[in-house]
Amino acid sequence: MTALLSIRDLVVNFHGGPEPRTLIDRVSVDLAKGEILGLVGESGSGKSLLCRAVMGLLPSRRLSVDGGSVMLEGRDLVRASTADMLSVRGREIGMIFQNPTSHLDPVMKIGDQIAEGIRFHEGAGGREAREAAVEMLAKVGFPDPSRQYDSYPHEFSGGMRQRAMIAAALSCRPKILIADEPTTALDVTIQAQILELLLDLRESLGLSVILITHDLGIVAQTCDRIAVMRGGRLVEQGPKREVLAAPRHDYTRMLIGSHPSLPAAGEAKPAAAHRQARPLLEVDDLHVRFDVGGSFLRFGGRKQVSAVKGVSFQVMEGDTIGIVGESGSGKSTLARAILGLTPLSSGHVTFDGVDLAQQPGRALAKLRRETAMVFQDPLNALNPRFTVAETLGEVLKVNGMPSADIPGRIDELLDLVHLGREFAGRKPRSLSGGQCQRVGIARALAVNPRLIIADECVAALDVTIQKQIVDLFAELKARMNLTLLFIAHDLAIVRNLCERVLVMYHGEVVEDGPSAEIFARPQRPYTAALIGAVPDIDPDKKLLAPRSDTAPAAA
Amino acid sequence: MHRYKFVLYRPLQLLPVLFGISVITFVLVRLIPGDPARVLLGTRATPTAIARIREQYGLDEPIWLQYFYFIENLGRGEMGKSILYKIDVLKLIATRIEPTLMLVLTSVVLSILIALPMSAIAARCQGRLPDHAVRIVSTMGIGFPPFWLALMLIIFFSVQLDLFPVSGYGETIPEKLWHLALPSLTIALSLSAVITRSLRAAMIHSLRSDVATAARARGMPEGIVFWRHVLPNSLVPTINLLAVNIGWLIGGSVVVESVFALPGMGQLLVRAIFSRDYMVVQGVAMVFACATVLVNFLADIITVTVDPRVKL
Numbered sequence: 001m002t003a004l005l006s007i008r009d010l011v012v013n014f015h016g017g018p019e020p021r022t023l024i025d026r027v028s029v030d031l032a033k034g035e036i037l038g039l040v041g042e043s044g045s046g047k048s049l050l051c052r053a054v055m056g057l058l059p060s061r062r063l064s065v066d067g068g069s070v071m072l073e074g075r076d077l078v079r080a081s082t083a084d085m086l087s088v089r090g091r092e093i094g095m096i097f098q099n100p101t102s103h104l105d106p107v108m109k110i111g112d113q114i115a116e117g118i119r120f121h122e123g124a125g126g127r128e129a130r131e132a133a134v135e136m137l138a139k140v141g142f143p144d145p146s147r148q149y150d151s152y153p154h155e156f157s158g159g160m161r162q163r164a165m166i167a168a169a170l171s172c173r174p175k176i177l178i179a180d181e182p183t184t185a186l187d188v189t190i191q192a193q194i195l196e197l198l199l200d201l202r203e204s205l206g207l208s209v210i211l212i213t214h215d216l217g218i219v220a221q222t223c224d225r226i227a228v229m230r231g232g233r234l235v236e237q238g239p240k241r242e243v244l245a246a247p248r249h250d251y252t253r254m255l256i257g258s259h260p261s262l263p264a265a266g267e268a269k270p271a272a273a274h275r276q277a278r279p280l281l282e283v284d285d286l287h288v289r290f291d292v293g294g295s296f297l298r299f300g301g302r303k304q305v306s307a308v309k310g311v312s313f314q315v316m317e318g319d320t321i322g323i324v325g326e327s328g329s330g331k332s333t334l335a336r337a338i339l340g341l342t343p344l345s346s347g348h349v350t351f352d353g354v355d356l357a358q359q360p361g362r363a364l365a366k367l368r369r370e371t372a373m374v375f376q377d378p379l380n381a382l383n384p385r386f387t388v389a390e391t392l393g394e395v396l397k398v399n400g401m402p403s404a405d406i407p408g409r410i411d412e413l414l415d416l417v418h419l420g421r422e423f424a425g426r427k428p429r430s431l432s433g434g435q436c437q438r439v440g441i442a443r444a445l446a447v448n449p450r451l452i453i454a455d456e457c458v459a460a461l462d463v464t465i466q467k468q469i470v471d472l473f474a475e476l477k478a479r480m481n482l483t484l485l486f487i488a489h490d491l492a493i494v495r496n497l498c499e500r501v502l503v504m505y506h507g508e509v510v511e512d513g514p515s516a517e518i519f520a521r522p523q524r525p526y527t528a529a530l531i532g533a534v535p536d537i538d539p540d541k542k543l544l545a546p547r548s549d550t551a552p553a554a555a
Numbered sequence: 556m557h558r559y560k561f562v563l564y565r566p567l568q569l570l571p572v573l574f575g576i577s578v579i580t581f582v583l584v585r586l587i588p589g590d591p592a593r594v595l596l597g598t599r600a601t602p603t604a605i606a607r608i609r610e611q612y613g614l615d616e617p618i619w620l621q622y623f624y625f626i627e628n629l630g631r632g633e634m635g636k637s638i639l640y641k642i643d644v645l646k647l648i649a650t651r652i653e654p655t656l657m658l659v660l661t662s663v664v665l666s667i668l669i670a671l672p673m674s675a676i677a678a679r680c681q682g683r684l685p686d687h688a689v690r691i692v693s694t695m696g697i698g699f700p701p702f703w704l705a706l707m708l709i710i711f712f713s714v715q716l717d718l719f720p721v722s723g724y725g726e727t728i729p730e731k732l733w734h735l736a737l738p739s740l741t742i743a744l745s746l747s748a749v750i751t752r753s754l755r756a757a758m759i760h761s762l763r764s765d766v767a768t769a770a771r772a773r774g775m776p777e778g779i780v781f782w783r784h785v786l787p788n789s790l791v792p793t794i795n796l797l798a799v800n801i802g803w804l805i806g807g808s809v810v811v812e813s814v815f816a817l818p819g820m821g822q823l824l825v826r827a828i829f830s831r832d833y834m835v836v837q838g839v840a841m842v843f844a845c846a847t848v849l850v851n852f853l854a855d856i857i858t859v860t861v862d863p864r865v866k867l
Contacts, residue, residue, distance in 0.1 A: 085774075120776075
């Protein structure tokens with residue numbers, strides 16, 4: 001097997017301080033023709049930087065390739081001239097990115113963005129390029145390519161945008177595609193479709209792919225070989241099955257151990273022991289509608305969209321309930337409505353016997369005191385100018401704790417979330433994502449809440465940190481009899497943490513029951529598709545085929 | 556084409572805005588201390604003469620009735636008679652609107668011609684010498700007051716080099732443009748400074764954006780990345796800034812018109828205020844207000860054309 005692309009001892013340094021800092025440390029890796037190489041590692045491990053170095057697109061002028069070579073069919077890309085690299089990029093190596101929304105030009109027709117490369121690299125005329133671009137759009141699954149050529153990126157859903165980006169990257173038929181976390185921003189079902197598309201394109205175009213991801217499940221499902229990076233070094237590489245079955249490096253073992261997997265069907269967790277008569281939280285036929293459009297003196301009626309349509313469920317004290325669903329299914333709106341952060345359109349939210357719709361003042365006061373929320377982005381949810389102690393102290397003070405007791409309580413809270421007491425004086429900037437989220441949880445616990453709502457609180461974290469936070473929740477749940485509403489799009493985490501799960505789809509709860517039950521025997525095809533789309537770390541458990549051959553129409 | 560539907564109903568939405576403007580200018584003008592009749596009569600002011608003039612111009616009526624007549628006249632396309640010039644205000648404005656319009660137009664074109672290359676150079680050389688130079692020049696442009704700039708330009712280009720006329724306005728188009736060169740340069744120097752700062756920041760942001768990275772990853776050379784992706788994406792915020800500034804500019808032309816003795820609306824306004832010519836002041840104020848509203852309306856149309864995401 002001869003390598004198409006061969007990276008040898010590549011070194012990338014950052015020249016900022018007195019000493020250059022090495023970000024990529026003598027990495028050597030090969031990519032064979034037609035192969036899919038999975039490049040895994042956590043954020044900051046250098047996997048994206050490595051690919052940027054291959055493309056000659058280092059994100060800062062202070063970064064430079066200071067050693068090694070990148071051989072592409074006998075040419076060294078590290079030493080290639082700027083002009084030569086122009087013909088390598090797009091023509092020999094294409095690249096797609098994590099966030100298609102920010103990488104597609106919002107003010108340019110998607111077709112033109114694809115045709116642009118064809119015109120420049122192949123010198124095609126306007127009509128020729130358009131025809132080639134339409135063909136490319138059809139190839140990546142646009143149902144009506146000649147019409148959709150003239151559409152703009154914002155007219156499409158996230159999945160279709162990623163398809164458009166793939167079309168743009170492959171427009172000049174490169175031999176290699178570098179895909180940098182191409183599905184991280186997408187829902188699981190869409191992720192499965194995009195991965196399927198990449199596999200198809202590899203077959204039909206004889207493409208070699210470097211797939212950067214933090215999700216070992218994706219690697220297990222799609223890649224031939226795995227390369228594991230950590231701190232700028234390559235710690236392990238080898239054929240997929242070998243690495244997954246017998247990891248040699250500790251770090252690889254830890255990554256595999258942290259991967260949230262859906263347990264095999266059948267093993268049920270014991271249900272919560274004793275139940276009180278009255279539910280802590282009762283949601284009854286809740287509707288939340290938003291006005292869209294309709295401004296001062298505008299003609300034409302006001303339009304409304306329903307984000308939550310007739311949701312009902314009960315939460316007992318001590319329950320841990322997972323709410324899952326794709327983006328736009330109304331999960332977050334539901335959470336905000338329960339906490340009184342979004343006005344209810346109709347229906348009831350009753351917290352501990354007080355109805356939010358009937359006694360809004362009393363219910364809000366009670367909710368503010370007895371519930372808490374943990375947010376998705378741990379860094380942005382903390383005041384950057386406050387130290388950890390100030391963040392926690394503020395909540396305690398507002399809740400009327402005498403100032404003499406506050407320092408003791410802060411220490412207690414830090415212990416509870418396993419943060420050293422020395423963290424009290426630090427500001428969010430000097431904390432890692434996982435540490436920030438621990439502070440967020442400590443802040444939520446500060447009020448001794450009876451209900452915590454966690455909205456996608458691990459989605460922004462690396463898998464190993466994700467596992468730590470989920471473990472922390474599990475521990476706190478057992479120790480403090482917490483009532484937890486856990487909103488997530490990651491089904492495996494919900495399956496492992498929550499006894500009960502609500503599946504939301506288009507603002508409605510389509511399935512509600514014990515996790516073990518629902519994951520083993522989903523009643524609704526939507527739930528089944530959602531579960532089937534989770535890439536399993538076991539390469540032999542194949543992803544379910546996408547729901548249909550044709551891609552969903554543009555939104 | 557439903558995105559352009561606002562072109563039809565936006566003018567209707569503007570009616571209440573214009574109503575508000577008319578009330579405010581009408582009342583404010585009457586709050587200025589002084590009496591037009593007294594100013595008009597000067598030394599010949601006897602109580603009976605003043606009363607006669609006041610009656611003649613309807614100034615003895617209660618203010619709400621005066622406003623009613625004002626609106627009634629407006630419906631017939633009249634704005635009342637100027638006390639000083641003795642002709643209908645609209646006709647008076649019509650004779651003075653052209654120099655101001657030309658001044659604004661040439662200033663804006665000149666500003667764009669200066670700002671576009673300056674910000675492009677600065678953004679592409681960010682942190683290096685050309686960038687610093689552009690930033691210093693644009694800070695100076697914002698800092699210097701227009702009347703001082705105008706005088707400096709006159710001293711240099713008219714008195715020393717004898718290239719452009721000191722003041723006045725011409726008859727033919729080339730003559731007019733020749734006379735407008737220094738006034739519009741005065742305005743353009745400060746206006747382009749404002750635009751350059753905004754455009755430079757937007758371009759720097761766009762040059763580093765994911766859109767630019769993705770285009771580079773497709774092998775696009777820096778020139779294409781800049782002209783096809785960076786520039787269009789940088790224009791959107793600048794269009795609105797320009798519109799706000801043009802609105803300000805229409806009113807701000809007063810100083811420049813006075814310095815260069817351009818027979819435009821600004822000059823007319825100054826003279827009308829000194830002689831308490833209520834009808835002219837409120838007429839000119841209404842025209843300025845309408846122009847500002849119109850410019851912002853045009854900016855909305857351009858924004859919708861440039862950015863397909865915008866819905867109004």
